[in-house]
Amino acid sequence: MGKLNDAAIRRWLRGGITRDFRDLRFTELRLRASADRTKASVFLVLNEGGDTKWEKIATWPSACIKTLCVDLPVMLAKRSVGNMVTGQFDCVGSLLDWYQRHIKDNSTYSGSWRSNVRSLIKCHLLPRLGELVLNELSFAVVDECLVKTMLKDEFAPNYIREAVNKLKVAFATAAKLRLITTNPIAGYQVTDSIKLNRAKDTRLFETDLSALFARLSESSMPVTMLFVLMMMFGTRINETRQARWEYFAGDTWVIPASHAKNKQEHRLPLTDSAKALLNHYKQWQLEHVGKRAHLFPGVKGAIAIRTAHEWNTQIRFKHFTSHDLRILFRTMLADLGVDTMIGERLVNHALPVLLRTYVKSTLDKGMSQALELYHAYLIERGFSLVAPEILPRSSLNSGKAQTLMASGWV
Template sequence: MREKLSDKLVRSIAPPIDAANITCWDTEVTGLGVCVTKGGARSFVLRYRIHSRERRLTIGSYPDWSLVAAREQAKATKRQVDLGCDPLAEREELRAAPTVAELAERYLKEHVSRKSRRTQIDQTGMLRNRVLPLIGRMKVADVRHSDIDALHRRLSEETPIQANRIAACLRKMFNLAIRWEYRVGNPVDGLLFNPENPRSRYLSQEEIQRLVSLLSGHPNQRCANIIRLLLLTGARKGEAMNATWDQFDLANGVWIKPSAHTKQRREHRIPLSQAAVALLQQIKASQVPSCRFVFPGDTREGPLTEMNGFWRRLREKANIPDVTIHDLRHTYASILVSSGLSLPIIGALLGHTQAQTTARYAHLADHPLREATERVSAVVSSF
């Protein structure tokens, strides 16, 4: 059906009875037509050919689009086609472009899945609970710096430190989006992070004594032994809880942490003190020979996965309510520094790959250095 379209004609075309829709083609602008569905809905369409293919593009619904506006849009679109562009393909490509939610799922599956279990839990929670409800439906290519800045500001009102962690996560995710050709440029670049003061909580000798004395008579010796091992080795909680016996050479006093269990994803070999070896030998002697895990869960088929309640109650009894389990690692490092060991040696024991990570403990070396200067002063002053 071909006829010069008019507003009166567009309104008067009867809906089809037997077909799903009917189209009346305009004789003034070639390819422009009005499509009427069985339900009576009307919309302007444009038919064109490009690359030996016939294409049909919907311009818009009537009367939201007037006939005059539809004709102007049809002419403009045809000029694009003459220049080699395919407007329908561009629209389909935009519709198929990944959303932030889809990017996040790929990021979690292909990148985060190779990280430690703790990292997987943290980043999955941050993305699904804090980020996706706000920008998950946005197209990856449409996310601007202002969107990330607004997100970061909103999150910072409640949890400024976590807002920084989320921003760091998004920076990595959008870097991968660039590699995967989802977009150009990282919208997180230039973001002003919230200031952070790193924790500097170290247990005093008196606090260590109170803590260790409580471990001796505690009914839960499995968790008590984890705390003992953390104090003796400076290991991270996850490294200790997931440890298996094949990681230990007790005869030579060595713990070889596999890359899958370390934060840096690198194998970390550390010597064990006599006290640490004795503790591990005692634990091993109390287990059945077939047990793989140093600290097995209740079913013995996997490692112990939860001890937060144990630690919370223990620190309350020890009167150190502000101390986290990770502060035991800081305490281990502080003892090493105060003993006069160099930062590179301490970094090697802790498994640090960057010197600045260990440098946070540098100020703790003041005491032994002050003692050394006092010795010189005593000699000089004696004359």
């Protein structure tokens, strides 16, 4: 054993002791000395179907051992995908099919991202490019067969960009795994074909609160409630849409680790205003929808993430995104003088393990006080226009139909 380089191989051959030579860094490569020990056969040694098979791939010193080591991942990748190897993807469609299988069970990608990739491949990439032979693919073909046909079908430029980007990712991944020798669309930019819409002004400011509250009050009850919760607690849209009534126990809203982006359970203290709001919404849901496990029920389980984003579109205020609400939440906490560590904990940014352990009681108390301060500030800024029931001493009677209608809750 030793390092696979020319000097080490010469020493091994001169030594005349062992027949085989291998490097633990490249366990699939094995060298076997010739009878006169002037050269060596290079074998690829693999276990296939329970049997160890030796395949001669070169002879040293005729072959460069350094190059063979570099190319080893290519040779192994070819065997791992059967006949789907360099030059043997029969068309673009077969490469896209391979990529779908490649990411199918890869939990390092979010389920929603994988679902989006599958949808784009099925609905757009395969119908428009699937039958093309790989060597037919080029910048001009992507422009003609994908971009221009999607424009003709009146898809938004930004959506076309997303489709092109997914195609590029699939080809880049195949190239990195040495399943194709060259990437025919490396370097292509969708802006070579179309002009993308200018970025819209989505940022929210405290000065937008009154107008935002007014717009929310005009939406249907579940739509309003989804964005009110995100505004009150700075939660992500995916965490909020999956909320179940059982997660609101006593004085705490528990977001399970499986729903959180950082895969850590998040516990948010409930203020009196939040409790009043949740109780009001639950009564509305029982009366108009029936008893449900989820706050925002869909056909099966919670509403889909796509539905939640469509609700965002319905509000039509500055084209803001759910993340803009989260940024506004964090900014307003800072403006109110909330400690940075407490602010970071409220938005569920990861803290060092020891810090979470030793200051838990301090953090919990600080989070509760920060939310009380923040919710009181929202009320001062006109939040009661959206949710009059959060003001128990208000003259508004939230049980009256006309009050609910005026506040956008029916």
